[in-house]
Amino acid sequence: MPSFWENIRMPEATDERESGANIAEAGDMAAYVSFPPPSAGTSLPAIIVVQEAFGANQHIQKVADGFAAEGYVAVAPALFHRNERNPNPMLGYTPDDFDAAVNTYMPALTGQGIIADINATIDYLQRTYPRTRGQNIGIVGYCMGGRVVYLAASSCSGLSAGVCYYGGAILAPYSDGVTPIDGTGNISIPLMGNFGETDGNPTPADVSQIEAALDAAGKSYDFKMYSGAGHGFNCNDRDSYDQAAADDAQARTVAFFNEHLK
Helix, strand or coil: CCEEEEEEEECCCCCCCCCCCCCCEEEEEEEEEEEHHHHHHCCCCEEEEEEEEEEEHHHHHHHHHHHCCCEEEEECCCCCCCCCCCCCCCCCCHHHHHHHHHHHHHHHHEEEHHHHHHHHHHHHHHHCCHCCCCCEEEEEECCCCHHHHHHHHHHHHCCEEEEECCCCCCCCCCCCCHHHHHHHHHCCCCCCEEEEEECCCHHHHHHHHHHHHHHCCCCCCEEECCCCCCCCCCCCCCCCCCCCHHHHHHHHHHHHHHHHHH
């Protein structure tokens, strides 16, 4: 699929927020944009593809290309852009990469910062990129990105559907105290979830707790637990890749987006 890198301008930081804290600073957030050829039309729905803990790397770019092949403009923002040393890391899956992801990049994320990043991406799709103006926007995230999807579903306007792949730590707070599960009552979009039975984060018990919160809040969702699959089952660059689960989850996800976005 045709693609390019975009720099999404973040709003300038101010000290006068309702929370009393800065949630975004001046600067650019890199984003990988994959799109169908011009023959697909001039006005298309969009999907925000939220990275794993390893950045908007080659795997996430391939995931975005897959959604573009289905007729969507797919945008994968680089959520580690506040790291001054490397604002757009593209890690692999070696032990050193895992160490950098877990100990360097992920701990610096905040809930308010994530909300600002997704809002900026929505604004880009609604106001800047000409082929998606006025169109529906979905969001899908993997691993760390699944947690982002759950948070965005309750905190970011302009979304029409969300898909969470094995989102870890949905029940736990970011460093600024924002906890995705706490916003369950504010979720206003249909939500899909794809999870692995042998995953350690989220465990099946965690998923059951998330389902209970959604049920108590009367929210629409469609969760599926894949027997024998573990964390990261969708990523064919990881040892945990499970092709059968990945293929089925992708088919579910595309059908879900087709229903709610097209």
